[in-house]
Amino acid sequence: MxxxxxxxxxxxxxxxxxxxxxxxxxxxxxxxxxxxxxxxxxxxxxxxxxxxxxxxxxxxxxxxxxxxxxxxxxxxxxxxxxxxxxxxxxxxxxxxxxxxxxxxxxxxxxxxxxxxxxxxxxxxxxxxxxAKLIEHYLQSVPASRSLPENVAKVLGLLTSREVEVLTAIVGGLTNAEISSELRIAQSTVKSYVNSIFAKLGLRDRVHAVILGYEIGLDPGRRG
Structure with missing residues (x-):
C-alpha cells in the first residue's frame, strides 16, 4: 500500500x-x-x-x-x-x-x-x-553561476560516462533515448541514472534539470 x-x-x-x-x-x-x-x-x-x-x-x-x-x-x-x-x-x-x-x-x-x-x-x-522550467533557467541563471569551476565542482563527482548521461537528462532525453544515443543498454542507463542521483543527492529527473542549469551545464554539447 x-x-x-x-x-x-x-x-x-x-x-x-x-x-x-x-x-x-x-x-x-x-x-x-x-x-x-x-x-x-x-x-x-x-x-x-x-x-x-x-x-x-x-x-x-x-x-x-x-x-x-x-x-x-x-x-x-x-x-x-x-x-x-x-x-x-x-x-x-x-x-x-x-x-x-x-x-x-x-x-x-x-x-x-x-x-x-x-x-x-x-x-x-x-x-x-x-519546458518552462528549462526556459526559466536559460533566461534567469546569472552568468556567474555558469563558470567552468562550478561545473567542475559538481561533475568532478561523476565518471565521464555519468557526465554524458546527466547532460542527456538535462537535455530532456528519456532513458530509451539515452540508450540509443550512447549505444548502451537501457538497464545500464538506469544504473548510471541511479548512481548520478545518489552521488549528487538528486531526488529525480526534474531536479537533475534544475541542477544542470544552475551550474551552466550545456545539453547542446553532448558527445
Missing amino acids: IRVVVVDDQPLERTGYALILDSDDEIEVVGEAGNGSEALRVVGQTEPDVLLIDVRMPVMGGIEATRIIAAEHPGTRVIVLTTFNLDEYAFGSLQAGASAFLLKSTTPTALVDAVKTVARGSAVVSPGLT
Missing part, C-alpha cells in the same frame, strides 16, 4: 482528495492536516510514502513545508497542488524538493496516477512545465 498524507486548509477539498485516493486499492490515506506546520507533525508521526500538499495555506505554506520535509524525511515524496499555474509556485516547489507540481483542476485519475508515479521514485509535472 502507498501511504499518503493530505494537506489543505480547505476541509472540503482535503476530504475530497482523501476520498479519491482512498478509493484506489493501492493507496491508503494515513493522515490529514490543515497547514504546513500541522503537516510536519503528521508526517513525523506517520512517515508516509507520499505527501499531497497545497501551496497557499495559513501558518506555513506548502513550499516551506516541502523544504523541511524533503530535508528531514527523504523517504516521503511530495506532490504540490495549487489553483494557480504560476511559475513562481512551480519553480519554488520543485526547488524545495517536491517531486510533482499539479493544478487542482487535474482529474481524479491523473491525481491517483501522480501519487503512484512519485511513490515509484519518478517525477510528475503538468504538461509544458518542464
Whole structure:
C-alpha cells in the first residue's frame, strides 16, 4: 500500500482528495492536516510514502513545508497542488524538493496516477512545465553561476560516462533515448541514472534539470 498524507486548509477539498485516493486499492490515506506546520507533525508521526500538499495555506505554506520535509524525511515524496499555474509556485516547489507540481483542476485519475508515479521514485509535472522550467533557467541563471569551476565542482563527482548521461537528462532525453544515443543498454542507463542521483543527492529527473542549469551545464554539447 502507498501511504499518503493530505494537506489543505480547505476541509472540503482535503476530504475530497482523501476520498479519491482512498478509493484506489493501492493507496491508503494515513493522515490529514490543515497547514504546513500541522503537516510536519503528521508526517513525523506517520512517515508516509507520499505527501499531497497545497501551496497557499495559513501558518506555513506548502513550499516551506516541502523544504523541511524533503530535508528531514527523504523517504516521503511530495506532490504540490495549487489553483494557480504560476511559475513562481512551480519553480519554488520543485526547488524545495517536491517531486510533482499539479493544478487542482487535474482529474481524479491523473491525481491517483501522480501519487503512484512519485511513490515509484519518478517525477510528475503538468504538461509544458518542464519546458518552462528549462526556459526559466536559460533566461534567469546569472552568468556567474555558469563558470567552468562550478561545473567542475559538481561533475568532478561523476565518471565521464555519468557526465554524458546527466547532460542527456538535462537535455530532456528519456532513458530509451539515452540508450540509443550512447549505444548502451537501457538497464545500464538506469544504473548510471541511479548512481548520478545518489552521488549528487538528486531526488529525480526534474531536479537533475534544475541542477544542470544552475551550474551552466550545456545539453547542446553532448558527445
